[in-house]
Amino acid sequence: MKYLSLAAASLAALVAVPAAAQETAPPKAVTVTGSVGIVSDYRFRGVSQSDRQLAVQGGLTIAHESGLYIGTWGSNLAGWGTFGGANMELDLIAGYKLPVGGGTLDIGATWYMYPGGFDNTDFIEPYAKLSGTLGPVGLTAGVAYAPKQEALGAWYANGTAAANGVYTNPGDKNDNLYVWGDISSAVPNTGLTLKAHLGYSKGNDGLGPFATSVAPTGEYADWLLGADYAIAGTPLTVGVAYTDTDISKRESAYLQPSFSKGQDGTGTIAGATVLASLTAAF
Template sequence: MKLVLPATAIALFAWPLAVQAQSIVEDGSSGEAVAPAITVSGSATLTSDYRFRGVSQSDQNMAVQGGFTVGHESGFYVGAWASNLAGWGTFGGANMELDLIGGFRAPLSQTATLDIGLTWYMYPGGADNTDFAESFIKLTGIAGLATLTAGAAYAPEQQALGKWYNTGADAVRGVYNAPGVKDDNLYLWGDAAAAIPGTPIAAKAHIGHSWGQGGLAPNATAIAPTGKYWDWSLGADVTWRNLTLNLSYVDTDISTREARYLRPSFSEGQDGTGNIAGSTLVASLTAAF
């Protein structure tokens, strides 16, 4: 299992460190610190399993992740995020996911923010027709010690989301049942986080629902493998300085029996056994810069 990202991705993580020292500038007329027009932030994470909407993208093994965001005082921002992949998550041969993100954040009040943007999911080195675009919108509000977020992500019809294989057996034989077909995907989710007073701990919860193609795309994977399903998690963050340790229980309602027609692709090691969407504990350590 490779735990080292390609050099290009590592460069993305390192670059924000070089410019972080410039995140506060001096006002020449008054000598007071003022917020800069452009800010750069980043993070690096080591996690025991990369779960995307409840489904393992790293074959239930460790993953190294990281990214950066460049924001402007107007509210516009761009960023990139990457992770290594394995098993089901390899998208036709890719060992890396690279997400390019752009969007706009607008404060609606002192306690509410609207975020609208687009994510381009890229799988360098993967099979043809693997990359896809997904728009998103989310509303975040603060109520006392709690932060609540509601969001929606919609990927319009694209070949990367189409049901080209009806079953995992067809994928093994290399027989397309509907080559070239396109499909879309909708994901709705809600997040909640609440700080525990007097401690560095914050309790967290997540729930989401996916609607998609219900089969295998041209890369023999899918972002909604059974067509529609729920995912959820419960956990906690412990923060010290710029480090955050998270422990979460993650699960979906995709049963082994329900996912059988997707095998062997949809399984640990892609050998036809092991439910990669079953319940698990995920531990991660994140350093923010």
């Protein structure tokens, strides 16, 4: 409620400033942006992290005019305890953006951590993204490489061992490479934006400590097709998307005992699904 009061006061002050003054106001050296939202399923590179259940998510970014930025992003996870602690993912992000040709190069790193959980489930992943436009179409190509770390190792010979907490190769370390491409295009005068994503993971070929994993089957592709609708006059955006992976049912069986609700081995967390979301930006 405190934020809402501050926002309302800021808006009132802005309206009171003459238009000419607004047009000549210098750009801010530091900007703060963020969002909060709810999604029908938290999918990380095509694999559910919330056991196909609702997730509440939010993020905040502080950017300097030089191109430097820091940020954080968080989401709840499946509540069966594999990650330990609060069953929450909290990402710490830092990077630098610079203009390249007609686009933007974004270089940084993400530290994935699980508050109150186990230290060896945390890992760092540097990344680089190049984005630009081609007519009305926005394009992004990215690569993320996580060097060898325990969180990315294959500590279990099978998913049942993970569910029972029996390590077969404790201390194993592995790396992971993820490359992806995104494309989006706004439909004029509608508030609608169409989007698509294609990603490829290779490296982390098993479940790490406490059954954590980035690419649990070692190599797979994920993709998404969707649309976002910005509700005019509000900070709200409604989204719907279809997502899937090429992880086979046999490969998925390795994941189920540890990634499914209650570790009961039912359902699938890597198959096709339709996602729905509601996000508020500020």
